[in-house]
Amino acid sequence: MRDRIALVDKQHPKISMRKQSKLLGVARSTITYKPVDEDPEDIRIKRLLDEIYMKDPCLGSRRLVTVLERDHGITTDRKRVARLRREIGQEAIWCKPRTSIPDNGHRKYPYLLRRLTIDRPDQVWCSDITYVPMPRGHAYLCAVMDWHSRKVLGWALSNTMGTDLCLEALEMALKSTGKVPEIFNTDQGCQFTSAEWTGKLSDLGVKISMDGKGRWMDNVFIERLWRSVKYERIYLFEHATLPALHGSLGEWFDRYNHWRPHEKLGNLTPAAVYQVSHATLKVV
Numbered sequence: 001m002r003d004r005i006a007l008v009d010k011q012h013p014k015i016s017m018r019k020q021s022k023l024l025g026v027a028r029s030t031i032t033y034k035p036v037d038e039d040p041e042d043i044r045i046k047r048l049l050d051e052i053y054m055k056d057p058c059l060g061s062r063r064l065v066t067v068l069e070r071d072h073g074i075t076t077d078r079k080r081v082a083r084l085r086r087e088i089g090q091e092a093i094w095c096k097p098r099t100s101i102p103d104n105g106h107r108k109y110p111y112l113l114r115r116l117t118i119d120r121p122d123q124v125w126c127s128d129i130t131y132v133p134m135p136r137g138h139a140y141l142c143a144v145m146d147w148h149s150r151k152v153l154g155w156a157l158s159n160t161m162g163t164d165l166c167l168e169a170l171e172m173a174l175k176s177t178g179k180v181p182e183i184f185n186t187d188q189g190c191q192f193t194s195a196e197w198t199g200k201l202s203d204l205g206v207k208i209s210m211d212g213k214g215r216w217m218d219n220v221f222i223e224r225l226w227r228s229v230k231y232e233r234i235y236l237f238e239h240a241t242l243p244a245l246h247g248s249l250g251e252w253f254d255r256y257n258h259w260r261p262h263e264k265l266g267n268l269t270p271a272a273v274y275q276v277s278h279a280t281l282k283v284v
Helices: 002-006 017-024 028-032 040-055 061-072 078-087 163-177 195-203 216-234 242-258 270-283
Strands: 124-134 137-146 152-158 183-186 207-210
Touching: 040 061, 040 078, 040 124, 040 137, 040 216, 061 078, 124 163, 124 216, 124 242, 137 163, 137 216, 137 242, 152 163, 152 242, 163 195, 195 207, 216 242, 242 270
Parallel strands: 124 183, 183 207
Antiparallel strands: 124 137, 137 152
């Protein structure tokens, strides 16, 4: 990613930034991103709100005000907490999942995984978006995961939470595997109900599945992924720029896929399960 970004010529007389980003396979927002100065106290509270959410996603603004003052010495009010939560796309799970703002004009699809036995790779892929705190602002991370093996097949990072972010992660998954899933499961966020996203999946012949409103457990594996990446990478290191964050996350996802054993997978890695399962299917 860094090598491709370095090839960008912002002063090129003939090739626009839009075309350069398309040719290089990099989101334009990644190239043009500049850290936005924000109130340091707001940044600190947003980071704490994200950390608290990972521990208890059911807290509303009233209890969050109490926790911020009790545990962190921050005196604030519900109005400010509610505003900051809106800015990072976060709401308590009994209301609806964070970063998942539905669009009433978009079609919603049924949840297809209930009572479904998922026993092979590429049977079901899933995706989600999460907020990533940064020293001078924030970013959004989207990942595509294979449900059976837990392998992260593709991911993308941007300072905006649009459909382009999700499509970039999807394209990476399609290119890295050369496969197309039978079912693709997401929440009901407007990015995943948009015509661009659903149209892409429909063109590929993929069945579209969506979580029930407010049911984060319907996409539980990728929710667990967010918890792991935040506590093991994002909260431990400060990444001043988007390219630096991108490089750090690339290292973490590679380690997650190819090195880290998973107890639920018989202490194999996600990449090993994905490959072994494919090999077994070929033999059969």
